[in-house]
Amino acid sequence: MTGAATVDAGEVAKFDAMAEEWWDPQGKFRPLHEMTPCRLDYITAQIAMEHDRDLCAPSPFAGLRLLDIGCGGGLLSEPMARLGASVVGADAADTALPVARRHAETSALQIDYRHTTAEALAAEGASFDVVLAMEIIEHVAEPQSFVDACAALVAPGGLLIVSTLNKTAKSYALAIVGAERILRWLPPGTHDWRKFQPPESVSDMLRAAGLDPVDRKGMVFDPLKRSWSLSPRDLSVNYAITASRPSAAR
Amino acid sequence: MDNGARAVIFRPMEQTSAPNSVLIVGGGLNGAALALGLAQAGQAVTLIDALPRETRDTPDFDGRSYAMSLASVRMLEALGLWEALDGDAQPILGVKVCDGRVGEGPGPFVMEFDHAELEEGPLGHMVEDRHLRHVLLAATAEHPGIAELSGVTVTDQNVSDRAVAVTLSDGTTCDGILLIGADGRGGAVATRAGIARDVTDYRQSALVCAVAHELPHHGIAHQFFLPPGPLAILPLTGNRSSIVWSEDTAQAAAIHALDDAQFLQVLRPRFGDFLGGIHLAGKRYSYPLNRTLARRFIAPRVALVGDAVRGVHPIAGQGLNAGLRDCAALAEVVTDAKRRGENIASPLVLERYEAWRRADSSALAMATDGFNRLFSNDNPLLRLGRGLGLAAVNASPMLRRKFMREAAGLSGDLPRLMTGVAL
Numbered sequence: 001m002t003g004a005a006t007v008d009a010g011e012v013a014k015f016d017a018m019a020e021e022w023w024d025p026q027g028k029f030r031p032l033h034e035m036t037p038c039r040l041d042y043i044t045a046q047i048a049m050e051h052d053r054d055l056c057a058p059s060p061f062a063g064l065r066l067l068d069i070g071c072g073g074g075l076l077s078e079p080m081a082r083l084g085a086s087v088v089g090a091d092a093a094d095t096a097l098p099v100a101r102r103h104a105e106t107s108a109l110q111i112d113y114r115h116t117t118a119e120a121l122a123a124e125g126a127s128f129d130v131v132l133a134m135e136i137i138e139h140v141a142e143p144q145s146f147v148d149a150c151a152a153l154v155a156p157g158g159l160l161i162v163s164t165l166n167k168t169a170k171s172y173a174l175a176i177v178g179a180e181r182i183l184r185w186l187p188p189g190t191h192d193w194r195k196f197q198p199p200e201s202v203s204d205m206l207r208a209a210g211l212d213p214v215d216r217k218g219m220v221f222d223p224l225k226r227s228w229s230l231s232p233r234d235l236s237v238n239y240a241i242t243a244s245r246p247s248a249a250r
Numbered sequence: 251m252d253n254g255a256r257a258v259i260f261r262p263m264e265q266t267s268a269p270n271s272v273l274i275v276g277g278g279l280n281g282a283a284l285a286l287g288l289a290q291a292g293q294a295v296t297l298i299d300a301l302p303r304e305t306r307d308t309p310d311f312d313g314r315s316y317a318m319s320l321a322s323v324r325m326l327e328a329l330g331l332w333e334a335l336d337g338d339a340q341p342i343l344g345v346k347v348c349d350g351r352v353g354e355g356p357g358p359f360v361m362e363f364d365h366a367e368l369e370e371g372p373l374g375h376m377v378e379d380r381h382l383r384h385v386l387l388a389a390t391a392e393h394p395g396i397a398e399l400s401g402v403t404v405t406d407q408n409v410s411d412r413a414v415a416v417t418l419s420d421g422t423t424c425d426g427i428l429l430i431g432a433d434g435r436g437g438a439v440a441t442r443a444g445i446a447r448d449v450t451d452y453r454q455s456a457l458v459c460a461v462a463h464e465l466p467h468h469g470i471a472h473q474f475f476l477p478p479g480p481l482a483i484l485p486l487t488g489n490r491s492s493i494v495w496s497e498d499t500a501q502a503a504a505i506h507a508l509d510d511a512q513f514l515q516v517l518r519p520r521f522g523d524f525l526g527g528i529h530l531a532g533k534r535y536s537y538p539l540n541r542t543l544a545r546r547f548i549a550p551r552v553a554l555v556g557d558a559v560r561g562v563h564p565i566a567g568q569g570l571n572a573g574l575r576d577c578a579a580l581a582e583v584v585t586d587a588k589r590r591g592e593n594i595a596s597p598l599v600l601e602r603y604e605a606w607r608r609a610d611s612s613a614l615a616m617a618t619d620g621f622n623r624l625f626s627n628d629n630p631l632l633r634l635g636r637g638l639g640l641a642a643v644n645a646s647p648m649l650r651r652k653f654m655r656e657a658a659g660l661s662g663d664l665p666r667l668m669t670g671v672a673l
Contacts, residue, residue: 082593
């Protein structure tokens with residue numbers, strides 16, 4: 001797939017079908033849709049706290065530059081743009097980007113979707129007030145160099161929010177055996193348990209990259225209600241960590 | 251061709267609301283409460299009602315009143331409305347329930363509740379329709395985030411990927427992101443959205459009126475279960491009470507057709523003499539009793555609240571309370587979604603509202619239905635059984651407390667507004 005400006009009708013139809021899949025709550029991305037309110041609750045609360053924003057105000061994130069790494073169809077980029085942030089959505093795979101662009105247009109949102117990587121953006125010298133790397137670190141080959149690149153993109157006083165899966169017996173049972181093999185929520189092979197990271201090692205990587213971890217919370221699934229909630233204690237399967245770059249004044 | 255006609259022909263389609271507005275069809279109690287809940291949380295709202303404001307906001311007492319549960323009262327507190335209503339509201343300090351037969355007075359088994367058993371305070375308040383309506387209408391008129399279109403009806407609605415548009419009876423159109431049907435039992439928002447309703451006819455009618463009486467009621471609500479149907483005597487301010495009295499349809503029509511003096515002659519033996527002499531203190535109403543239940547709460551870009559989704563038997567006074575709970579839940583789901591940046595009209599968001607309210611509502615409709623059938627029967631075995639049931643509940647502190655919390659609207663997963671907290 002190329003970045004050609006001319007639009008092929010067959011390609012558009014394919015993107016439409018894919019867009020429906022990415023954004024169809026009953027489709028194959030359903031687990032991600034179910035998790036998204038919880039992820040957004042975490043992200044919005046952390047940004048509001050660190051950047052002193054009032055979530056009850058209109059456009060609370062106006063003026064914030066935000067990068068969504070591994071943006072996929074834009075499930076997080078769109079809410080951030082809706083809250084007023086200037087959003088760059090980056091994905092190393094370019095298949096989802098046309099889908100994300102078309103959906104943003106339907107949602108009447110301005111989002112700069114780019115086929116690029118954290119490393120490439122860091123090399124360009126780009127800088128953001130908020131960098132999101134949600135459910136991505138477990139898919140990269142070199143976690144520390146990925147975290148270094150993400151950290152380099154964080155402006156002084158800015159935040160990096162990382163979410164991933166813990167390396168526990170429970171995460172193996174739920175994310176690999178349960179979600180992939182039994183319930184088939186995710187295609188088999190989506191996750192490699194050996195790449196999962198305990199919170200302590202993610203915190204260490206963040207510190208090594210020059211950031212201060214400031215918060216961590218678990219995201220816990222209730223199978224009866226089919227809903228996710230944040231937990232200050234239970235980080236045994238899914239969790240998120242926020243780290244800040246000290247502002248120049250400090 | 252005169253100038254007026256030309257003006258009509260060449261006038262561009264007028265847009266009467268901001269495209270990010272939530273459109274609420276029906277400016278009654280539920281529609282107005284939802285509009286306030288959303289607007290106070292920063293959401294632009296357009297409130298559309300078929301009747302002009304002057305027609306809806308009349309100062310005369312017309313005999314209609316509501317038994318508002320403690321949870322509903324807390325919602326009005328959270329919306330900043332209760333202070334204006336408190337002085338005209340009668341706290342319900344106790345409830346007496348008994349099984350009876352016309353002319354025989356109360357039956358042998360009596361269930362009694364006292365508000366002192368519930369740490370939260372009175373079980374609820376009796377509020378007259380005119381006061382509640384006035385306070386709600388004044389608040390929606392004052393709020394800068396609410397645009398009101400009165401005296402127009404919606405003739406069509408169109409949902410697209412990006413918006414919902416309604417066509418109004420004056421020829422204008424109105425765009426929004428979400429369309430709310432707060433338009434009552436037969437409301438057309440649901441019909442146009444393809445949502446069907448199931449209707450159960452109870453073959454009964456409720457006779458509703460207010461009476462003034464010689465002796466004080468001490469804030470006690472009475473419920474007599476009489477064979478033709480239940481009679482509720484609910485305390486209003488002063489020496490006045492609201493009567494809700496159910497009879498078979500034909501009997502109710504005959505009683506309703508009587509003049510006031512004859513009507514009181516029929517009422518007195520059912521009422522008993524514990525409040526002294528009675529006379530009418532407002533208009534009399536007759537409502538056919540039926541239950542309507544919409545099969546869905548939502549459709550693409552559409553949500554239903556209040557009687558538009560569920561019209562219940564008014565025996566327990568739960569219709570308005572359930573409607574307000576819809577409004578509190580929907581306002582919370584939409585506000586939370588908006589604050590985390592979600593598209594508030596997405597099916598994912600609307601499904602949260604439906605999941606929250608669905609179980610609650612069908613349970614309520616079934617419960618009031620079963621309650622009424624159980625008590626509208628002269629079968630001696632059923633009479634004994636229900637008498638023993640009331641006695642058992644009355645004797646068990648745990649069951650009593652459960653009953654009272656249910657009556658006060660405190661059971662289940664309460665929306666934040668119903669805990670008295672603003673969104």
